[in-house]
Amino acid sequence: xxxxxxxxxxxxxxxxxxxxxxxxxxxxxxxxxxxxxxxxxxxxxxxxx
Amino acid sequence: xxxxxxxxxxxxxxxxxxxxxxxxxxxxxxxxxxxxxxxxxxxxxxxxxxxxxxxxxxxxxxxxxxxxxxxxxxxxxxxxxxxxxxxxxxxxxxxxxxxxxxxxxxxxxxxxxxxxxxxxxxxxxxxxxxxxxxxxxxxxxxxxxxxxxxxxxxxxxxxxxxxxxxxxxxxxxxxxxxxxxxxxxxxxxxxxxxxxxxxxxxxxxxxxxxxxxxxxxxxxxxxxxxx
Numbered sequence: 001x002x003x004x005x006x007x008x009x010x011x012x013x014x015x016x017x018x019x020x021x022x023x024x025x026x027x028x029x030x031x032x033x034x035x036x037x038x039x040x041x042x043x044x045x046x047x048x049x
Numbered sequence: 050x051x052x053x054x055x056x057x058x059x060x061x062x063x064x065x066x067x068x069x070x071x072x073x074x075x076x077x078x079x080x081x082x083x084x085x086x087x088x089x090x091x092x093x094x095x096x097x098x099x100x101x102x103x104x105x106x107x108x109x110x111x112x113x114x115x116x117x118x119x120x121x122x123x124x125x126x127x128x129x130x131x132x133x134x135x136x137x138x139x140x141x142x143x144x145x146x147x148x149x150x151x152x153x154x155x156x157x158x159x160x161x162x163x164x165x166x167x168x169x170x171x172x173x174x175x176x177x178x179x180x181x182x183x184x185x186x187x188x189x190x191x192x193x194x195x196x197x198x199x200x201x202x203x204x205x206x207x208x209x210x211x212x213x214x215x216x217x218x219x220x221x222x223x224x225x226x227x228x229x230x231x232x233x234x235x236x237x238x239x240x241x242x243x244x245x246x247x248x249x250x251x252x253x254x255x256x257x258x259x260x261x262x263x264x265x266x267x268x269x270x271x272x273x274x275x276x
Contacts, residue, residue, distance in 0.1 A: 020117035023164040027157025034156075035149060 133257030166275025
C-alpha cells in the first residue's frame with residue numbers, strides 16, 4: 001500500500017523533479033552546506049561534552 | 050526565565066522535538082485535494098478558481114518553456130500566503146519570520162533561474178548585465194553594478210519577506226502590550242492604541258498576502274528574463 005502510494009506520488013511529480021527542477025536541487029545543496037556551516041561552525045558532527 | 054520581545058520568534062520545540070514541522074505541514078492540511086467529480090463543492094471550486102487565476106496571471110508574460118514552473122510557483126504562493134496569514138492568529142508560529150527558511154526558498158529558486166538562463170541561452174542571459182542604450186564610457190561601471198544587483202537578488206528576496214513579517218509581528222506585540230498596560234492606567238489613551246492595533250492588524254493581513262505575492266512575482270520575473 002505504501003509502495004503503491006510512493007509509486008503514484010512519483011508518477012505525478014517525477015517528471016518535474018527529474019527535468020525542470022534539477023537546477024533547484026543544486027541550490028538546495030548549496031543552501032544545506034551554508035546552513036550547516038553557519039549553525040554548526042563548519043563541523044558536521046556536534047562535539048560531545 | 051527572562052523574556053524579550055523576540056521570544057515570539059523562537060522556533061517552537063517540545064522536549065527537544067521541533068514543532069516547526071507541524072507549522073510547515075499546516076498549509077498542506079488546509080487545502081483539500083481535487084476530487085474525481087466533475088463539479089466540486091464550493092470550497093474546492095473557489096480554491097481551484099483562485100489557483101487558476103493566479104497561475105494564468107503570473108505566467109502571462111513568460112514564454113512556453115517557463116510554464117514548467119507553474120506548479121512550483123503556484124504551490125509556493127499558496128504555501129507562503131497560508132503561512133503568513135495563519136501566523137497572524139494569536140500564539141501561532143510563523144515560519145516565514147525565520148531568515149533561514151526564506152533564504153532556503155530564495156537562493157535555490159533564484160539560482161535555478163540563473164543556471165537555466167546560462168545553460169539554455171548564455172548570450173542573452175549575460176546580455177542582461179548591460180541595459181540597452183548605455184553610453185559607451187559607462188559600460189564597465191554598469192556591468193559591475195548589474196552583476197552586484199544580480200547577486201543581491203536572493204538576499205533581497207529572503208530578507209524582504211523576513212523583515213516585513215518580523216516587523217509586523219513585533220509592532221503588533223509592542224502596541225498590544227502598550228494597550229494592555231494602559232487599560233488600567235489611562236483608558237482614554239488605551240482607546241487610541243486599540244484603534245491603532247486594529248488598523249495595524251488590517252495592515253498586517255494585507256502585508257502578509259502582498260509579501261507572498263511579491264516573492265513569487267519577483268521569482269517569475271527572474272524566470273522571464275532567463276527562459
